[in-house]
Amino acid sequence: MNPYEIIEKYYIPGSDLYNILVKHSEAVRDKALALARRHPELGLDLEFIAEAAMLHDIGILETDAPGIKCFGTHRYIEHGYLGAEMMRREGLHRHALVCERHTGTGLRLADIIARDLPVPHRELSPVTLEEQLICYADKFFSKTRLDTEDSYERVEKKMQKWGEESVKQLRHWREKFE
């Protein structure tokens, strides 16, 4: 499967939004693959990581985030499950799970309810190693500073807004994947 062909069904090649999505996703893919290659003992599926990392944010176009050229109607935090719905329509059920499980360090059902988040009421935390690795790699790249990889310290600071459990999860992944 060629993830660029899927992206180009929804995004106009050469548009600002296409360039933001593709550049960000390539950075996430390359970091995830580099980490995966350092850990052959984990037996990660590299082909799947490359595809799913490219598609993890495909739902952003349905959100209202003009700063990154998204002019949809949904809140930005919804882009994960919205992308998952798109991937399921493409028959890509395994990739869909990466989309809906990559926000923050994952969204726990209890937090979704407690914070009244506008996402489906189910566990949206990464489960498989591939889902975890893509979620982790994603945290190092914003869509507004496309040329920069954040330091681990900066990422940890950003995660504090999600609560102490998220910071713990991030540290755990750092041990496992770095």
Ligand SMILES: [Fe+2]
């Ligand atoms: Fe992302």
